[in-house]
Amino acid sequence: MPLLHISLRAGKPDSxxxxxxxxxxxxxxxVFDVPEDDQFMVITEHEAANFRYGASYLDIARSDDLVFICITANNTRTDEQKKALFRRIVDLLGEAPGLRPEDVFINLTEVDKVNWSLGNGIAQYA
Structure with a gap:
């Protein structure tokens, strides 16, 4: 049950x-075997003055098309699955909407299953 927060600069079309x-x-x-219809994602757009990044941190040449992707997920995946997920995200976002690999910034935060309530005040995974 991943939860994704995506941040980018304002001005991109709906497509x-x-x-x-x-x-x-x-x-x-x-890659993570997420079930069908398990889609919990939000995109937040930011004006240029409210979107800051290191344009060359770690010798990666980022542009104003940078997208921050923050994923919160259960701590049940291997390191290899995580690496595969990062690679697959970059590949797919390169195909559409055409993001450069340098402009895909991913952060994965893992939590215990008991830390989720998907509605009704119940810890469904506990």
């Missing part, structure tokens, strides 16, 4: 944002 949603969902189903 661009939908391609990000679609690519992320596809990567999650293919």
């Amino acid at each position: 661009y944002r939908q391609a990000i949603f679609d690519g992320l969902y596809r990567a999650m189903t293919e």
Whole structure:
């Protein structure tokens, strides 16, 4: 049950944002075995003055098309699955909406299953 928060600079068309949603969902189903309809994602757009990044941190040449992807997921995946997920996300977002690999910034935060309530005040995974 991943929860994804995606942040990018304002001004991209709906089709661009939908391609990000679609690519992320596809990567999650293919690599993390996320079930069908397990889609909990939000995109937040920011004006240039409210979107800051290191343009060359770690010798990676980022542009204003940078997308921050923060994933919260159960701590049940191997390191290899995580690496595969990062690679698949970059590949799919390169296909559509055409993001450069340098502009895909991913952060994965893992939590215990008991830390989720998906509705009704119940810890469904506990």
